[in-house]
Structures are given as C-alpha cells and as structure tokens.
Amino acid sequence: MPACAIVDQHPVRRAGLERFVAESGRLSVAASARCVDDLLAGDAPLDVAIVDLTGWSGDPALPAIGRVADRCPVVVTMSWKGSPGFGALLRAGARGFVADHCDGHVIVAALTTVGEGGFYVCPGLTGRFEAEMVPGRNVDPAGLAPREVETLRWIAQGLTHAQIAGRMGLTEATVNTYAKRIRAKLNAGNKAELTRIAIERGHLTR
Structure with a gap:
C-alpha cells in the first residue's frame, strides 16, 4: 500500500x-x-x-x-x-x-x-x-503518429506493454515496436523521460 x-x-x-x-x-x-x-x-x-x-x-x-x-x-x-x-x-x-x-x-x-x-x-x-x-495540442512536434501518441499516453500513466496492448486491441509485439519508435523520435532513454515529455506536450489530457 x-x-x-x-x-x-x-x-x-x-x-x-x-x-x-x-x-x-x-x-x-x-x-x-x-x-x-x-x-x-x-x-x-x-x-x-x-x-x-x-x-x-x-x-x-x-x-x-x-x-x-x-x-x-x-x-x-x-x-x-x-x-x-x-x-x-x-x-x-x-x-x-x-x-x-x-x-x-x-x-x-x-x-x-x-x-x-x-x-x-x-x-x-x-x-x-x-x-x-497545450495551445497546439492537435499537432505533435516530434512527428508521432496518432497510435504512437496513444501508446505514449498509456506508458506515461504507468501501464505495462501487455496492458497497453489490451487497451488498444494490439499485440504486445506491436506495442513494443511503437515504444521503440517513440523513444527514438523523442530521444528518450527511459520511462521517466517519456512521462516528462508526455506531460509537457499535454498528451495526458486528451
């Protein structure tokens, strides 16, 4: 607890x-x-x-x-x-x-x-x-695709890749691929950095 x-x-x-x-x-x-x-x-x-x-x-x-x-x-x-x-x-x-x-x-x-x-x-x-x-919240400056933005939101909220796959109707392998692309596009090395970026860009409020 x-x-x-x-x-x-x-x-x-x-x-x-x-x-x-x-x-x-x-x-x-x-x-x-x-x-x-x-x-x-x-x-x-x-x-x-x-x-x-x-x-x-x-x-x-x-x-x-x-x-x-x-x-x-x-x-x-x-x-x-x-x-x-x-x-x-x-x-x-x-x-x-x-x-x-x-x-x-x-x-x-x-x-x-x-x-x-x-x-x-x-x-x-x-x-x-x-x-x-989030004055320009409909545009992602790093060029994330909509499904990548959705994946980033779930990662930032603490879900595992398996849980994200269930929420999005995808396989865990696909979520793993999305996560790798997101880290590369955002130059983020870990979950803490991804969470910070998601917060700064307002992806948790959509």
Whole structure:
C-alpha cells in the first residue's frame, strides 16, 4: 500500500483528509505536517505527498514543491487565483493537480495514480491545464503518429506493454515496436523521460 504524506496548514482540514485517506484502504498516511519544513524534518519513507498551495501566492511555492519532489512524487492542491502556473509547477516537480474544492475521492485517486508513477489532473482543472500547456495540442512536434501518441499516453500513466496492448486491441509485439519508435523520435532513454515529455506536450489530457 503506497505511503503518503499530507501537508496542509489548516489543522481541521488536514485531520479530515488524514482520516479519509486512511479509511480509503488504498493508501496509508505515513506523515502529516503543517508545512513543508515540518514534513522534511521527518524521515518516514514516502511514495507520494499532497501539498496544499491555497495559502501560497505565486513563485515562493515553487522551491518548496521542489524540495518535496526530491523525496517523492507530489500532488498539489490549487486555487483558481494565486497559485503558480502549471508549467512552473511541473518544472518544480509536481505530478498531480487537484482543485481546492475537490472531494476526498478525487484526492485519493490523484494520490494513488501519482504514487504509482502516473500523472493526474482533476476534471475541474483539465480545461485550465489544456489552455495553459497545450495551445497546439492537435499537432505533435516530434512527428508521432496518432497510435504512437496513444501508446505514449498509456506508458506515461504507468501501464505495462501487455496492458497497453489490451487497451488498444494490439499485440504486445506491436506495442513494443511503437515504444521503440517513440523513444527514438523523442530521444528518450527511459520511462521517466517519456512521462516528462508526455506531460509537457499535454498528451495526458486528451
């Protein structure tokens, strides 16, 4: 079961999220803190963390996200005003985004997905993410074919080649061929690089 950390300056909200996550049966709460400094003062092994940005304003949040991302993948809670842009947060290390009004089920889904190596944007932020990050999302600059783009999306979400083959109605050998072509076109040596590129190009939001 993935171990998560919760960082939120509001004690009542933090306690409620701790309880909901623990009761979900999908994650364990390994750490809970008022701020990033308090979290990083501990040494509990972590698979994913959620950091509330609604009390932050602009760029000062970015170094804090980067420090947490050095330890584990990060989901951020964002408001419509004041939070840094998606591009800056991605560069800082964020791999999941949820709106501040999302319920616990969405937060658990985000933590589980990111903790397993995937990427998550909650439905309430998808339009904003696309508008900011993918102005030309119908064209792939590396010349990936549509089926290669689809394969890249599944790889970035953490699926194995066998699972991707089942989703796309292909043989695993065909998916292997697509993956080799994608790595060559993108000059990517591993899954982490493929995931980063997929995020930057917005292929996870289509």
